[in-house]
Each structure stands twice: as C-alpha cells, then as structure tokens.
Amino acid sequence: MLLRIRFHGRGGQGGKTASRILGSAAFDEGLNVQDSPVYGAERRGAPVTAFTRISDGEILERGFIFDPDVVIVMDETLLEDPTASPLSGLREGGILFVNSSRKPDELNVNLDGVEVVTLNITDMALELLGKPILSTASAAVAAKLISVVSPDAVTSAVRGELGEGSLSPEAIQMNVALAGRAFSLVPSFKLSTKENYSPGTVVPIGVISGMEGSEDILLVGNSALRKTGDWRIYAPTIDYEKCTNCMICYAYCPESAMVIETDGRPVIDMENCKGCLICYRECPTKAISITREVRAL
Ligand code: SF4
Ligand code: SF4
Missing domain, CATH: 3.40.920.10 (Pyruvate-ferredoxin oxidoreductase, PFOR, domain III)
Incomplete structure (x- = not known):
C-alpha cells in the first residue's frame, strides 16, 4: 500500500x-x-x-x-x-x-x-x-x-x-x-492504491523552470496583477465618520490595496485587498470594521 x-x-x-x-x-x-x-x-x-x-x-x-x-x-x-x-x-x-x-x-x-x-x-x-x-x-x-x-x-x-x-x-x-x-x-473509504515502486525505480519528478509562470511576479509593482481579493476570509470596511485621514492604514497595507482618493480619504481596493486585517489592527480610531466573507465559485 x-x-x-x-x-x-x-x-x-x-x-x-x-x-x-x-x-x-x-x-x-x-x-x-x-x-x-x-x-x-x-x-x-x-x-x-x-x-x-x-x-x-x-x-x-x-x-x-x-x-x-x-x-x-x-x-x-x-x-x-x-x-x-x-x-x-x-x-x-x-x-x-x-x-x-x-x-x-x-x-x-x-x-x-x-x-x-x-x-x-x-x-x-x-x-x-x-x-x-x-x-x-x-x-x-x-x-x-x-x-x-x-x-x-x-x-x-x-x-x-x-x-x-x-x-x-x-x-x-x-x-x-x-x-x-x-x-x-466525514466518511471513510477503502482506497485501492497503486503498488509501491520496486527498489531501484527512478521516479521522474517534473521540473518547473524558474521563469515558467513567473512573468507577473517579475514585473515591477506586480501585486495589482494578482487580484488577491479572492484570498479574503474577512473584508475590512471603513467608517468615514470615525476616519481622521491619518493614512496609517495606507502605510501599513502590504498589498497597496489602500488607495487615496483625491479628497484625501482612504478607499479599499477590494479586488486586491487580501484580508490580512493589518489595517483593522493598526487604525488608531477603530474606524475599520470587519465582516466574514464566503466566496464560492
Ligand atoms: S488608519 Fe483609520 S483613521 Fe487612519 S486613515 Fe486609515 S481608516 Fe482612517
Ligand atoms: S486587510 Fe490587509 S490587504 Fe486589505 S486593505 Fe487592510 S491591510 Fe490592505
């Protein structure tokens, strides 16, 4: 087995x-x-x-x-x-x-x-x-x-x-x-598996070249290309009544998903916000709240 x-x-x-x-x-x-x-x-x-x-x-x-x-x-x-x-x-x-x-x-x-x-x-x-x-x-x-x-x-x-x-x-x-x-x-199953390889068998392991699939990663400012919004489990929301435009969330966001509007307000780019919740933890006025998100295909 x-x-x-x-x-x-x-x-x-x-x-x-x-x-x-x-x-x-x-x-x-x-x-x-x-x-x-x-x-x-x-x-x-x-x-x-x-x-x-x-x-x-x-x-x-x-x-x-x-x-x-x-x-x-x-x-x-x-x-x-x-x-x-x-x-x-x-x-x-x-x-x-x-x-x-x-x-x-x-x-x-x-x-x-x-x-x-x-x-x-x-x-x-x-x-x-x-x-x-x-x-x-x-x-x-x-x-x-x-x-x-x-x-x-x-x-x-x-x-x-x-x-x-x-x-x-x-x-x-x-x-x-x-x-x-x-x-x-969850149920249990009786799997019929392949036999183990016999001694001396060389198992081929595919090699993925360092460049393959990495174009987006090599580009400068590539975060926006990854659409990391589908990684979220919690979504942050800004309450502008409490927001003082201090920009701490903008400085801390690791995905550059906090965007500054022309009026100086931070706005969350939900296509790229990955839900790390650093902004939620760092906001000094507790202007950011979070809600659970469930996304299915
Ligand atoms: S950290 Fe909080 S108060 Fe400061 S800009 Fe962001 S949301 Fe507004
Ligand atoms: S949850 Fe993380 S990725 Fe999303 S806006 Fe806040 S700091 Fe940026």
Missing part, C-alpha cells in the same frame, strides 16, 4: 502543518511516512501545496505528488486558481475533499470515478479557535478519508506537532477538539 495525499491551501491556513500532523499520526500507527511542502511566492494568502505519503512498506518516491489518491482543498477558491490547479492528476478511484458549505454536487467540478466530500471546516475553526487556521481539521479529515489512521493517533499527532510551538495548552486542547469534530463528520 502506498497512499499519496496532496493538500492545497493558502499561506497562513496551515497546509504544511496539516501534512505533518497526518504524517505523524500515520507514523504513530506504525506506518512509513513522508511529508513535505512547496511554496510559491511566500506571503500570507498565496497558494501552498503540501504532500504526505503513507505506506506499509518502504517509500521509494521522493518529491512532488503528481498523481494523488486524495486531494484536500482547504480553500474553495483555489479550485479555479490556475497557479494551484488542485485537481490535476487526481486519479480515478481517488477522493476529493473541499472545504465548503456546499454539497458535492453543487461544486463546479467534473471528475469521473472520484468520491467528492465537502465540509465547512473554516466555520468550525472560527467557532473553536476564533481563527481560520485549518491545519488540524484538514489533517483529521484526510486521516478519516483514508481509513488507516485512528482518531487517537490524530489527537496524539496534534498534541505533538502543535506542542512544539508557542501555543497555550488551552489552544492545543481546542485544536484537539476541532480535529475530533472534523474526523467525526
């Missing part, structure tokens, strides 16, 4: 940690594992991919997973992001999980012979953690879908992985609760 699981999330959502938690949980079950992430432009909200391989034998593959058995889409808007292409290579007989409040048949995906599962883990994370951090819920969902990792192993892996950081015991406990809830709410 060799299971290949690919996580697609956005920087800050916890895709890399999800792959680690899943790998640690499977390791606790006595299986061999590999996990690794790959980042593009490293900034909050940018697409991030992480890989976990789980096997009861030696794992002879290395690198990217191009033909996953399971794809976990942690942000629904990635489904139509050509730089992420989360569905690429998902094999027939595999499983697609999408973090969404919509039913599988309401998603705009056409995949023959693939089980599609949806669950809104963002709302669950907001309720239990107060933040849209999805690492534990995503790892727990993946663990349940593949049927080879127990909930106890997931709990132990969540404690182990998050315990290495600076999280409080209470925060870790809430992550354990989140993982338990996510695990209980």
Whole structure:
C-alpha cells in the first residue's frame, strides 16, 4: 500500500502543518511516512501545496505528488486558481475533499470515478479557535478519508506537532477538539492504491523552470496583477465618520490595496485587498470594521 495525499491551501491556513500532523499520526500507527511542502511566492494568502505519503512498506518516491489518491482543498477558491490547479492528476478511484458549505454536487467540478466530500471546516475553526487556521481539521479529515489512521493517533499527532510551538495548552486542547469534530463528520473509504515502486525505480519528478509562470511576479509593482481579493476570509470596511485621514492604514497595507482618493480619504481596493486585517489592527480610531466573507465559485 502506498497512499499519496496532496493538500492545497493558502499561506497562513496551515497546509504544511496539516501534512505533518497526518504524517505523524500515520507514523504513530506504525506506518512509513513522508511529508513535505512547496511554496510559491511566500506571503500570507498565496497558494501552498503540501504532500504526505503513507505506506506499509518502504517509500521509494521522493518529491512532488503528481498523481494523488486524495486531494484536500482547504480553500474553495483555489479550485479555479490556475497557479494551484488542485485537481490535476487526481486519479480515478481517488477522493476529493473541499472545504465548503456546499454539497458535492453543487461544486463546479467534473471528475469521473472520484468520491467528492465537502465540509465547512473554516466555520468550525472560527467557532473553536476564533481563527481560520485549518491545519488540524484538514489533517483529521484526510486521516478519516483514508481509513488507516485512528482518531487517537490524530489527537496524539496534534498534541505533538502543535506542542512544539508557542501555543497555550488551552489552544492545543481546542485544536484537539476541532480535529475530533472534523474526523467525526466525514466518511471513510477503502482506497485501492497503486503498488509501491520496486527498489531501484527512478521516479521522474517534473521540473518547473524558474521563469515558467513567473512573468507577473517579475514585473515591477506586480501585486495589482494578482487580484488577491479572492484570498479574503474577512473584508475590512471603513467608517468615514470615525476616519481622521491619518493614512496609517495606507502605510501599513502590504498589498497597496489602500488607495487615496483625491479628497484625501482612504478607499479599499477590494479586488486586491487580501484580508490580512493589518489595517483593522493598526487604525488608531477603530474606524475599520470587519465582516466574514464566503466566496464560492
Ligand atoms: S488608519 Fe483609520 S483613521 Fe487612519 S486613515 Fe486609515 S481608516 Fe482612517
Ligand atoms: S486587510 Fe487592510 S491591510 Fe490587509 S490587504 Fe486589505 S486593505 Fe490592505
């Protein structure tokens, strides 16, 4: 048995940690594992991919997973992001999980012979953690879908992985609760997987040249070309009754999404505001409020 699981999330959502938690949980079950992430432009909200391989034998593959058995889409808007292409290579007989409040048949995906599962883990994370951090819920969902990792192993892996950081015991406990809830709410499947590669097999790993797909990144002032507005989970709004035109939000905005109008007022460019909420935290007069946004395809 060799299971290949690919996580697609956005920087800050916890895709890399999800792959680690899943790998640690499977390791606790006595299986061999590999996990690794790959980042593009490293900034909050940018697409991030992480890989976990789980096997009861030696794992002879290395690198990217191009033909996953399971794809976990942690942000629904990635489904139509050509730089992420989360569905690429998902094999027939595999499983697609999408973090969404919509039913599988309401998603705009056409995949023959693939089980599609949806669950809104963002709302669950907001309720239990107060933040849209999805690492534990995503790892727990993946663990349940593949049927080879127990909930106890997931709990132990969540404690182990998050315990290495600076999280409080209470925060870790809430992550354990989140993982338990996510695990209980998705079905499990018996996947028939490809055999492991035989010893000595060289697994071809595609190489993406440094220039490929990077034209926009190389251009000066390229933020505006990325339309980072679809990364938002919360949207900021300015109350001009409280705004003093101090321009602190303009100075802090990392996406240049605060635009100064000719009358001196700051206006938010919602096509490019990625919802980092730095303006909300820095505004001295509390003129900026935030509202939860849910965007679907
Ligand atoms: S930081 Fe607040 S008060 Fe200052 S310009 Fe921005 S919205 Fe207005
Ligand atoms: S939330 Fe505020 S600081 Fe962040 S990108 Fe949007 S406008 Fe800029």
